[in-house]
Amino acid sequence: MIGAAALLTVGLVLSACGARVDSADPSGAAAAPSCVDTSGSEIKIGFLNSRSGTMAISENTVFDSLSLAAEQINAAGGVLGKQLQVVAEDGASEPTIFAEKAQKLIRSDCVAAVFGGWTSSSRKAMLPVFESNNALLFYPVQYEGLEASKNIFYTGATTNQQIIPALDYLKEQGVTSLFLVGSDYVFPQTANKIIKAYAAANGIEIRGEEYAPLGHTDFATIVAKVRDAGAGAVFNTLNGDSNVAFFKEYRNLGLTPEQMPVISVSIAEEEVGGIGVDNIEGQLVAWNYYQTIDTPTNQRFVEAFKAKYGENRVTSDPMEAAYTSLWLWKGMVEKAGSFDVAAVQAAADGVTFDAPEGTVTVNGENHHIAKTALIGRIGADGLIHTEWSSGEPIEPDPYLTTYPWASGLAS
Amino acid sequence: MDVVVTQVFNGLSGGSILLLAALGLALTFGQMGVINMAHGEFIMAGAYTAYVTQNVLGSAGLSLVVSLPIAFAIGGALGVVLEAALLRRMYHRPLDTLLVTWGVSLVLQQLARDVFGTAGVDVPAPEWLGGPVEVLGFSFPRTRLFILLLAIAAFLALAAALRYTALGRRIRATVQNRPLAETSGISTRATDRLTFFIGSGLAGVAGVALTLMGSISPNLGTAYIVDAFLVVVVGGIGQIRGAVIAAFLLGVAQSWIEYSTTASIAKVLVFALIVAFLQVRPQGIFTVRTRSLA
16 A cells, blocks of 8 residues: 555656646657756756765765855855755765666756766766656766766866866876786776876886785885885875875885885875875876965965864865866856756856866867866875866876877777 | 895784784783774774873874873773673674774764864874894894884783783683683673773774874774784684784785785785685684683
């Protein structure tokens, strides 16, 4: 009996959704019509982050900065005059749960857009959900590239805005040999493929390539191999807690940033505290945003964030990219004059936002954004200070089509 | 030659970390037969004890030494509470114990998240443990030497306590034949509680040592619990010296295979070796001969 009642309720909710259709998408014939309700003074959006499980450490910070952006947008009058009503869901660090919750946000909560995801596996799991429902996902984390869905906007860096500038920087510094250390999964393996192709084209020698299982805690052997190889620099794509063990071992063996710098692409302000400033001071990182960026826009962002969450909190690249993604969506919707997915997609090209990292521009073709690449050095204060900048925003090129040496990679 | 010395040292060092993590378990699982999945969280509690102690005392050099006994007491206290509140109601029900202690481990992890935050914290190593020691042209990290010595000291202290003290005799008597021990006037309840105190306290000590090696976060324990059980099972249940030999064998095997292959393959191969070994010798390296009827 209870089961029947539940079914009935679901049916009612679904039909209620159907009744609220106001903008059926003419192009997406296969997709079910959108059920977004644009009639009231509020518009629903979805935040989908891991609030539990192993990724919660990172994704909670993204949730915090998304919440800040929503609050600020509402205070500034909302989007197209409508206040944002946030529906938050927990992806629980499980790709399958991300897919289920995305489906729920789109079909039963009828949100206008979803913001979130962190790991590539969570994004890959959500991609078919957003494509089949013709809905929008804003994904805020740097990733391995080689993807461009019309239903996803990628506001973190793709490889040519992070990894390639890092290699350019090392080459400029006269580094002629590299050692690659990474976690054993898709991002580091793909990143290292790109690094090896770049190295081959630029006369950089790869002295070694080592992968550690995720969560690996004993780096004695790997660091011994790094030391014995004596490369000019180490390119580090380790993820999570392994970084702590790696850098402690690195220092314990007496290796220093002056001798052999380590450049990391997954360590931001949040992680420095856990690794220990002593262990990582002077090492390099590659991102598009640091808390120390000295612009009035960034100062306002950092101050607002600390005012809301506490003086001891820091801001990092993925947080900034998430914050920016919500503002970019607002820009696209207001340019389109509609919440309709097709209209937003059509209006996306050229939308800009004066973000904490600097001005960013949406590329309408591949749905990534033009970002300035920054190489930073970790200071004694635990913050990251810009050491080198690409000077101007780099156009996103997720398939690396503009780099002749990368021609074999995309296949 | 370089490689041989470095890798043997790395293997012994990895073994000493395994041994520290597994020594307490060799007592609670090996001697008492209690499958305590929360053992890893006692290690985590020890690591956070080192963090709190350092924040209170300020000096890294002093606080590391001071936090060892404090972590032993805190780990032990957690163990006694767990034993008195839950485990004593389910001796001889290993499956229930496994589920209950796993639940306790999840509760403790969440507690750590609520108290210390989800992000990892750092316990800086003292000055006197910074960098490597140079011996005959080889460099050995001081932190690893310290852990190696600590593991050996912990093992010797435990072995001596079991062999020469009255408490040790009571523990051995209870393990070997519980009814007979009881009829001889030994309070097996009190002995169980003390055994659990020592075993869990050793987990706390391991936690302090691990702050020198890796990250200190609420899921620290999960990284070590499986390896710790493997060491005890390979060593032979009921034997402390079996755990020592197993820990160093596994450590050296891991470091050698990792050197010639990769870290992922080494993990798989070591696991395969363990499975193969247990097929041949399911009782582990050593076995206890008892006159117990059970």
